[in-house]
Amino acid sequence: MTTWTTRTVCVLLAVAPAAGADNGGMKEKMADKGGAVTLNPGDIKWGEAPADVPKGAQLGVLHGDPTKTGEFTIRLKLPDGYKIPPHWHTQPEQLTIISGAFTLHMGDTMKADPHNLDVGAYHYLPAKMHHAAEVKGETIVQINGMGPFDIHYLNPADNPNPKSAQK
Numbered sequence: 001m002t003t004w005t006t007r008t009v010c011v012l013l014a015v016a017p018a019a020g021a022d023n024g025g026m027k028e029k030m031a032d033k034g035g036a037v038t039l040n041p042g043d044i045k046w047g048e049a050p051a052d053v054p055k056g057a058q059l060g061v062l063h064g065d066p067t068k069t070g071e072f073t074i075r076l077k078l079p080d081g082y083k084i085p086p087h088w089h090t091q092p093e094q095l096t097i098i099s100g101a102f103t104l105h106m107g108d109t110m111k112a113d114p115h116n117l118d119v120g121a122y123h124y125l126p127a128k129m130h131h132a133a134e135v136k137g138e139t140i141v142q143i144n145g146m147g148p149f150d151i152h153y154l155n156p157a158d159n160p161n162p163k164s165a166q167k
Helices: 006-020 023-032
Strands: 058-064 070-078 083-088 093-106 114-117 122-125 131-147
Touching: none
Parallel strands: none
Antiparallel strands: 058 070, 070 131, 083 131, 093 114, 093 122, 093 131
């Protein structure tokens, strides 16, 4: 199983403070106590996505910790032409397209059953459902789910992280 690595935790710790960036840390204090979290787009702290995701993506944590058990909300900023090879996740995931054009391929290949998702589109993926993705133009996708978030590539050679690909 490929779960996000220690490096991921360091990235998350670097970007997670976005929740407390304003009001003297009030937002962070509210989030720590199970309260509301409010973020405007400019409040999101973007960092390099984990090594298990193809290079070029940026990650912003909006809520929770995707490396731990529990709810999380993240955003991925993907450059034009970005692709994520066929894979699956242990937990269900919910996708909302914030900007750009996102194509989700349902199945075992990058050509299987394409679903074009425009800005505002939503897609629910059950656990272990095989899928792949590609974007046109810079695209931001929001992912909501239950952690720990993981990614299992159908072809181990597609895993960009040699350390987790060996497991």
